[in-house]
Each structure stands twice: as structure tokens, then as C-alpha cells.
Amino acid sequence: MTTSYSPEFIRAMPKADLHLHLDGSLRPSGLIEMAKRSNIELPSYSVEGLRELVFKDNYQNLGEYLNGFQYTCAVLRDLENLEQAAYELGIDNQEEGVNYIEVRFAPQLLMDPSAGVDFDRVMHATNNGLKRAKDEYNSSKAVQQGDKPEFEYGLINCAMRMFGKKGFSPYYTQLFQLMRESESKQVIKTAAMELVRASVRLRDEEGMPIVGLDIAGQEMGYPAHEFKEVYEYAHQNFLLKTVHAGEAYGAESIFEALTQCYADRLGHGYSLFSPDMIEDQSITDKQGYTERLASFIADRRIAVEVCLTSNMQTNPSIGSIKNHNFGKMLDHRLATVICTDNRLVSNTTVSKEYELALNNFDVPLKRLKDMVAYGFKKNFFPGNYVEKREYAKRTLNYFDRVAMAYNLTD
Template identity: 75%
Template sequence: MSASTTAHSKYSLDFIREMPKADLHLHLDGSLRPDSLIAMAKQNKIELPSYTVDGLYDKVFKENYQNLGEYLNGFQYTCAVLRDLESLEQASYELAIDNLEEGVNYIEVRFAPQLLMDPAKGVTFDKVMHAVNDGLKRAQKEYNNGPSVKQEGKPPFHYGIINCAMRMFGNKGFSPYYTHMFQLLSDHKPIDVIKVAAMELVRASVRVRDEQGLPIVGLDIAGQEIGYPAHKFKEVYEYAHRNFLLKTVHAGEAYGAESIYEALTQCFADRLGHGYSLFSPEMIEAPEIEDKAQYANNLASFIADRRIAVEVCLTSNMQTNPAIGELKNHNFGHMLENRLATIICTDNRLVSRTTVSNEYKLALDTFDVPLKRLKDIVAYGFKKNFFPGDYLQKRAYAKQTLEYFDKVAHKYGFI
């Protein structure tokens, strides 16, 4: 499927905003409203580089970044304000509202609870999870009981929560919880401390889901990919697998296709976060892989055949991989050509200064995507999600949503 900068501008932003959408790769701590971040920082006496939106955009949340390190710099400020439970609930509520305002009626919000916990202040795992759920649930009730659903027939809003373990963290500075963990396990190797924290996270996630009914639907592993391969967390993912907690893995964002292979074979990944390097065989470093192009081709065929969905984050990839150059060079084109199940996602609405509608517009203006393929992409967001209900409920919700897609497409003269 060839790239084109003009062929499919027929998809207007109005149509894109109105059609139903899902965002399955959405980091809470990377998606705050900038004005809310400022207000929360002032309330909690957190120092920011600037206390104006323009100033934050200029100094922290830029349109372009030099590398992944600069991209991640802003999380120190967002995580700091989110350790206040009131701010955490408000940020979760506002994130749902912002998505609803652009026609996103299903989201899976992911974050690392242990980055926000503060044992000394009583900010525990359970309290963090309830604060996030309370904010999302408040938005859900307001929308589903409002005129959009009851009078206009739009699909209702649903959500799930994905908890992220961290691939790496240091003995201080990452969060009060991680600092405390290193103090308790001072005779352990750093990687062993990291793995203990990850196992604590998945056990707590299953407990809170099962005993308290919170819609914790999945496990993720995030953070520095290079040097912290997925296989080191095999036991963590096995625990999730045994307890029916679905799995996604940040894989192929900053490392070669062998990272994706490990996510699938060692971590039982149901979806892949980013997966960009799948079609970049030159990024493969494993010496035992001699024919890199054939390895990448075989892996891509396996992923396509198994319908393992890829969470595609175009703007984020362009910002963290400046070598890509123009968007037409993004491997999304190869994903389309190889018929992979792809889902358009934002990654971080604030850090990448984007929206779901903007990500769709970029994709549709750059790549040749007929309406049938567009509907497939939308459908994957509802068929490959980790819906908090049972399979029959998920199936009915997906059907309702895709019927609404046809209604919107008909309104705009596509069918």
C-alpha cells in the first residue's frame, strides 16, 4: 500500500471526529491538560519550568524532540502532581472527557501505579487505583446518562485500566515507592528489585480486580527497552496469564524485532505496543539471526496470521525516532501492506501534543486507506480491546459501534 500525501484528504476532520474510535495505548501521566498540570502543581507546591501553557510547550512538551530521553523529561512533572489523589482523580476524569469530546467512546488508560505511590503519605496501590477509577467512572456516568447516548443514539462510553510495570528504575528519584523498595531490598541486585516490584504490581492488580471489582483489564511493561528485555519479566507475565489478565508489551519502539519476538513467546502478548521496528530489520542486533530480512518477514507473517494487534502511535514514533524523517517513511505503510491488525493510538496526548482524531488525520492523509480498510482499523479498536465485560458483551458493543460507523459514513456520503 503506497504512501500518498494528497490522495485521501477526502476524509475530513469533521468526519474523523464524528466516527466512533478507541484509544488502546493511552498513558494517563502523559495526557494531562496543560492548564490542569499548572493548577495542580501550584496546589501541591510542585516546581515547574514554567507556569504558562505556552511556556510549558516551549520548554517541556514540544512539537519535536531530540531523542527519547528528552521526550520522557516531562513525566517527572506529571507524576509529581499525580501523587495527590484528588489531582489523580481529576486528571482521569478530564482525560475521559477530552476523549469523548472528539468521538472516542472506548479508552484503555495505562499508567504505572508504583510511580504514583508514596508509602510515607499513605498513598497506597489501592487508593491510587480507586482514584483513577473514580474519575473515569464519573465521566462515564455523565456521558452515558446524557443526551448523546439516550437521544442521539451514539455508542456508550466504556473504559479499562492497564497497569504498567517498569522495565527499569533507579534507587532514588523515580518515585517514593521505588526508593523505599531499594531500601528494603538493599542486598539485592538492581534487576532483582525491579522484578520484585513488577511481581508485586501484577499480584496487586489481580487482587483488586477480583476482590474490589475495578476494571483492571491488562498488564504492560514500559520504560527503557534496550538492556531490559522482555524475557526478564517472563514470570510476571505468566502470573497474569494464569489469572486471565490480558497482556500488552511495549516492544519494538526502540529495539529490534527480536524484542517483539520475546514479547510474543516469553510474555504471551495479546497486543504489541508500537511494534515499529518489526519492518526495520537493520535494527536487529541478535548475532544468531543471520538473515535479518527473512526473520522480520517471518515474524510479520506470524503476527498477521494470529491477528495480534499493533498499537500504532505515529506522532510519538516520529518524535522519539527523528531518523524516520517524513511520516510517509513510517512503518505503518508496511503494516498496512502486510495486512496487520493495526489500531491508531495517541500514546501521550500532552507529551506528543496530539489527539486520536489528529492521529487518524495524519494516517489517512499520508497513506492510501480505502473506507473498508478504515472501518477495519476502527473495528480492531473494539474487537482487540481488553473490554472489562464478558465476550458476549464485548461483541455486542463492537457491533453497535460499527453500526454507528456506517451511519456516520452514510451521513458524509461514503456509503
């Protein structure tokens, strides 16, 4: 029998979001305000209009899902807007009981060298907004008295698997112009290497809480192994790694993320249990390959960042939520962390994602606590390991207190 959890309990329990794109998670009202301030044209200047025309509950395909990012990225190239968006994202998570977030985005999508908007300024604006939200929350009476755990965050910088010669961002357009004699894939890899080197520098020289590297964008045609050198640099400089893998491509992309990019976590990982999506002709026993890979991931406790609503929207063929491979992840005892992906684009919150999971899959309280724990134990915490363990312990003790208050027991 499926254990029942109230929305009030889900909202009250401590939560973490480890797969959270800044440019996909603006407040709709904030986007409108920023667009007006920066003279960015939107299809509508009402929340209802944006929900109807751009940020929908259901999408026909991945292209429609990604359509809204042209507007969010446009407003975020203004540093004032960027800081506001980061601040509001912190506040919105705090208000629904999320104590730890890892905010990821592609700084190079927001950079405009000709306007003086470089990597450092983009990162500082983002960090300033999140830090302000953190400081306000942690100075509250409830946190100061130990009644609630603190709010913490880290930054994950995304390199892009692909971008075109024009239109993706001023930075990418100028890079193609500077490297006009190079092949496109070489330009893309150069940008990724510049990103990881700059991330390590800013972390080490200024203490910026840049905790991880990610690679995002179209998997098909841009396999993870092409960015092996980029991930090796991160690996050798103690920058943790996550990889968008198995979102829209077969399990072999997950294998590459683990073996070529030293992935500490997996973004999405949906296709792990879809052997029909495997295209590598050398893999003849697709089901056996899937089982061995799943066992390896489970044994190594490599956490999977699960984004249910996003997967349903970008893969309409899934149909019912009951068909989502999350059920198979649970059956195979994988370490799963419930995440939002894009709060605005998917019209969701961490609490909504937990409700979707817990209302459709059997997750006893002990297993739920394990899932919550993975968010605090498998994160890329900006402090040292001892500090991370102590923080995780405080949040899990708080989980027990909340569960008791709602009369939930193992």
C-alpha cells in the same frame, strides 16, 4: 488514489485509544492548576510557556521527550490531582468522538507508602475520575436514546523495566532500601510481581476494571524475557497482556513479547519492519526473519498499537511520516489500532493521529472501518465476551451511520 476524509468525519466517527498513558496525557491547563495546588515547581505556569519549554512539537531525542514526565508524575502523587486528571482525560476523549479508552500508567510511580498513598488508593482515585466521566456521558440524552454508543474504559497497569535507587518514586526508593542485599534487577522484578498480584486481587475482590498488564521503560538492556514469570502470573489469572516492544529496539524484542510474555497486543511494534535494528547475532537472514514474524503476527491477528506522532518524536531519524513503517504494516495486512501514546507530551489527539495516518497513507473506507473495528474488537473490554461483541457491533453500526451522513461509501 488516496481516499479523502474530512477532519469533521474523522472527529465524528467512533474511535478507540488502546495505548494511552495517563501521566503523559494531562491537560496543560490542568497540570498548571494541579502544580499550584500541590506546590510543585514548573518551568512555566502558562500553557504557551510549557509548550515552548517542555511539551514540544519536536524533540531531539527520547531523553528530551521523557523530560516532562517528572512534572506530571509529581502532581499525580496527590490523589485529588490524580482523580481530576483521570476525569479530564475521559472528558477530552469524549469530546472528540472517542468511545473507548484503555488508560495505562505505572501505579508504583505514583505511590508514596510513607504518606499512606498505596496501590489501592491510587487505583481507586484513577477509577473514580474515569467512572465519573463515563457516568456523565452515558446518562446524556443522545446515549440514552441510542443515537450514540456508550463510553467505556479499562485500566492497564504498567510494570517498569527499570528504575533507579533514588528519584523514580518514593515507592521504588523505599523498595531498594528494604531489599538492599538484592541485585537491582531482582528488585525490579519483585516490584513487577507485586504489581501484577495486586492488580489481580483488586480486580477480583472489588471489581476494579483492571483489564491488562504492560511493561514499559527502556527496552535496551531490559529484555521482555526477564519478566516472563510476571507475565505468566497474569496469563494464568486471565489478565490480558500488552508489551512495549519494537519501540526503540529490534524485532527480536517483539518475538520475545509474543513467545515469552504471551502478548495479546503489541505496543508500538515500529521496529518490526526495520531489519537493520536486529542485533541478535544468531539471526543471519534479517529480512527473512522480519517477514516470517510479520506473517505470524498478521495470521494470529495480534493487534499493533500504532503511535505515529510519538514514534516520529522519539525517533527523529525516521524523517518524513511517509517513511514510517505503518505503510509496511498496512501492506502486510496487520491489525493496526491508531493510538496517541501521550496526548500532552506529543501534543496530539486520536483525531489528529487518524488525520496523520489517512492523509499520508492510502486507506480505503473498508480498510478504515477495519482499523476502527480493531479498536473495539482487540481491546481488553472489562465485561465478558458477549458484552464486548455487542458493544463493538453498536459502535460499528454507528460508524456506518456517520459514513453515510458524510456521503462516504465503499
